[in-house]
Amino acid sequence: MSHASWLIRIPDVFAPFAPQILAGLGATPRKMLGGDYHLVELADPAVLSESERALFTSWNLPVEHGWPCCPQKMDGFVEKAAQGILKKFGDRGAQALFTGPLLPGAPHPFYKHLATNLRGRVLQLFPSLPVAEVEAQDPSAPTLFCLVGKEGLFCGMRSPREANGFYPGGTKFIRQAAAISRAGAKIAEALHYLKLHQPDLPAGAHWLELGASPGGMTAELLDRGFRVTAVDKAALDPRLDRAPGLTFIRGDVDTFNFKSDGEFDALLCDMNGDPRVSLRQVVRLSAGLKAGGLIVFTLKAAGADTPEDMLALIRAAEAYAVASGLTLIAKTHLTYNRQEFTLFFERAPGH
Structure with a gap:
């Protein structure tokens, strides 16, 4: 051939x-x-x-x-x-x-x-x-x-x-037999994919997770030795009660605020709903990240009926994020994504 x-x-x-x-x-x-x-x-x-x-x-x-x-x-x-x-x-x-x-x-x-x-x-x-x-x-x-x-x-x-992947076909199989939700596999695959572009975060890094319920991603991050501050107005799965390394704040993301600049090493958002609304919260709370802090953002494209509609949504999200002081690291469609995309940003120094 x-x-x-x-x-x-x-x-x-x-x-x-x-x-x-x-x-x-x-x-x-x-x-x-x-x-x-x-x-x-x-x-x-x-x-x-x-x-x-x-x-x-x-x-x-x-x-x-x-x-x-x-x-x-x-x-x-x-x-x-x-x-x-x-x-x-x-x-x-x-x-x-x-x-x-x-x-x-x-x-x-x-x-x-x-x-x-x-x-x-x-x-x-x-x-x-x-x-x-x-x-x-x-x-x-x-x-x-x-x-x-x-x-x-x-x-x-x-x-x-x-x-676009370490494995033949790009796929990494992730066991989910006892997982709290499918989202655990999604963040596991996202962190695996990120290795294509930068080193892993160190163990003990502090994540801010927006829209955490029921806690599938939270559990995966904790299992990897990270600390997590999880925010959601809905409860987390009972299996996460008193989990070491977890701080759960029950309330709306839009009323949550961080205590000080540089409080977090990474921010994770897998919130449902209009991605423009979610991204505004990500940008607002990115000020709580250390310079160069990581952002993993799931852009939900439900309602975008064609590839061109999806691309227009992604272009707009990228433009807003970059104008707000974030730098795009990578973007992809993960195996565990549905009609959604995972975008990786970092907080630019000086913002």
């Missing part, structure tokens, strides 16, 4: 808009793969970092080595595929190799196991690779990613930051 061939992942929530998203990227569709992947010809890969419409894609990869086949029906697939990967990429200087299934949520584990076996065999053949763990990758260094499914094998090299 030519280097113009790319895998672009469009989340299921945006699937109805896939044709116009791809058209906006100048992509020529070739085939659907797995669940969310589009195999396309891409005239200008720069659009994946420069175009607004790239926000509707969750992950991307140049297809530098493709083997259309049905692995489940092929004898010796792992060995043949591993030898092909070695021949194509063995001397390319990848920092790491990670493999995954094209359909990660499929009930049948065949391709998940196949991906694991393929990685094991390739690592036996390859020269030593410097990085073994997913989250130990340098976000700016090239990684060899391989995806396998019933349509075949698709491989390419891309830095995690350019691909």
Whole structure:
């Protein structure tokens, strides 16, 4: 396959808009793969970092080595595929190799196991690779990613930051069996995603959380060793009663105020309702952050019916935040987002 061939992942929530998203990227569709992947010809890969419409894609990869086949029906697939990967990429200087299934949520584990076996065999053949763990990758260094499914094998090299995720496909599975709410997975994924752009906050950092009830995000932050001041007019889940590190203030966010400048290291807002109203509170309370303090803001796009409507909402939010002294770090659509986007800001020094 030519280097113009790319895998672009469009989340299921945006699937109805896939044709116009791809058209906006100048992509020529070739085939659907797995669940969310589009195999396309891409005239200008720069659009994946420069175009607004790239926000509707969750992950991307140049297809530098493709083997259309049905692995489940092929004898010796792992060995043949591993030898092909070695021949194509063995001397390319990848920092790491990670493999995954094209359909990660499929009930049948065949391709998940196949991906694991393929990685094991390739690592036996390859020269030593410097990085073994997913989250130990340098976000700016090239990684060899391989995806396998019933349509075949698709491989390419891309830095995690350019691909928009550390994992093949960008997805990080987060267990939620005993979680208070889905929101816990959302902040866990957000903090994982942020590693693409800056170091983790230190343990013990103090978060201000707006609209915390029922406490899914609160619990996740506490589990990570952070302190949390949570504000909501509704109660938190009883499991958080007397939780170490938690201060809960029951009341409206719009009447809450911080005690002093620099009181908090980070601010989190996942409030429902009009995102413009929520963002005004975020900007007001950002004065309570230390200079360079982190803001994680969920922009709810419910009611925006088209990608253009959503982009207009995001543009307006960004412009207001920047004019108010915040600096945009990154923005993305997380796996655990629905019709919403996660925006990361920092408080600019001097504001």
